[in-house]
Amino acid sequence: MVHEQGLAAKQLSVFYGEKEAIRSVSLEFAPKEVTALIGPSGCGKSTFLRSLNRMNDTIGGVRTTGEILIDGVNINEPGVDVVLLRQKIGMVWQRPNPFHKSIYENIAFGPRYHGIRNKKQLDEIVEECLRKAALWEETKDRLHNSALALSGGQQQRLCIARSIAVKPKVILMDEPASALDPVSTAKVEELIAELKQDYTIVIVTHNMHQAARVSDKTAFFYLGKVVEYDNTEKMFTNPSEKATDDYISGRFG
Numbered sequence: 001m002v003h004e005q006g007l008a009a010k011q012l013s014v015f016y017g018e019k020e021a022i023r024s025v026s027l028e029f030a031p032k033e034v035t036a037l038i039g040p041s042g043c044g045k046s047t048f049l050r051s052l053n054r055m056n057d058t059i060g061g062v063r064t065t066g067e068i069l070i071d072g073v074n075i076n077e078p079g080v081d082v083v084l085l086r087q088k089i090g091m092v093w094q095r096p097n098p099f100h101k102s103i104y105e106n107i108a109f110g111p112r113y114h115g116i117r118n119k120k121q122l123d124e125i126v127e128e129c130l131r132k133a134a135l136w137e138e139t140k141d142r143l144h145n146s147a148l149a150l151s152g153g154q155q156q157r158l159c160i161a162r163s164i165a166v167k168p169k170v171i172l173m174d175e176p177a178s179a180l181d182p183v184s185t186a187k188v189e190e191l192i193a194e195l196k197q198d199y200t201i202v203i204v205t206h207n208m209h210q211a212a213r214v215s216d217k218t219a220f221f222y223l224g225k226v227v228e229y230d231n232t233e234k235m236f237t238n239p240s241e242k243a244t245d246d247y248i249s250g251r252f253g
């Protein structure tokens with residue numbers, strides 16, 4: 001059953017030229033849950049994640065079949081406004097990629113683009129998002145300094161704050177902590193736990209401990225397919241498939 005307010009992939013296949021990188025994958029993502037996508041390198045996790053907000057459109061030669069439904073609408077239909085789609089389904093990348101602008105402008109950019117011009121309202125959004133990203137105390141006295149002067153971990157939390165500034169429903173995260181030190185990683189993980197109260201989160205991670213810590217559901221990808229999907233606790237304590245067991249216990253991948 002498709003959650004009416006949720007995100008779902010139905011028989012999604014993604015081709016790079018002749019190569020079928022995702023093979024008829026169906027998955028549902030419930031609101032206010034974190035789903036981890038795990039699997040060995042090259043199994044298609046990032047390709048799948050990018051298809052959820054049509055980021056693959058930006059790569060030449062990609063063909064997609066099947067459906068991605070958000071609130072019952074197929075995002076691959078012609079006529080879907082991709083800018084509005086990416087407002088609804090935001091993305092946080094592996095390497096923090098703040099704009100070369102001030103901390104304030106990084107957050108205000110999206111809301112302003114979507115029509116909010118009132119300074120007081122923008123100030124409030126900036127504060128609210130930085131608070132939600134647990135970054136307010138560290139940045140409130142230097143909001144107009146360059147975002148690039150922040151540490152890598154702070155930059156990543158700023159990127160998360162930026163993604164929530166346009167009020168998405170879903171946040172996609174592609175290994176959001178893999179470029180960070182352990183303390184910054186822990187902060188990002190805490191943040192994910194906070195954010196799931198308001199958002200649907202889908203996270204690609206190579207870190208099995210991280211998947212076990214942050215996610216409610218886990219999908220194990222292998223060779224472009226979902227081999228196993230289950231509650232994270234079940235998956236990590238008693239997987240049904242041997243391939244899953246081998247992967248999470250470090251025997252391959």
Ligand SMILES: Nc1ncnc2c1ncn2[C@@H]1O[C@H](COP(=O)(O)OP(=O)(O)OP(=O)(O)O)[C@@H](O)[C@H]1O
Nearest residue numbers: 016019021039040041042043044045046047048059
């Ligand atoms: N732009 C591209 N053009 C052609 N093939 C691609 C492209 N991007 C990915 N692929 C191929 O698609 C398959 C899935 O790649 P993808 O990056 O989605 O896997 P992944 O599981 O995210 O890997 P990793 O964990 O190493 O990031 C791989 O065989 C890869 O070589």
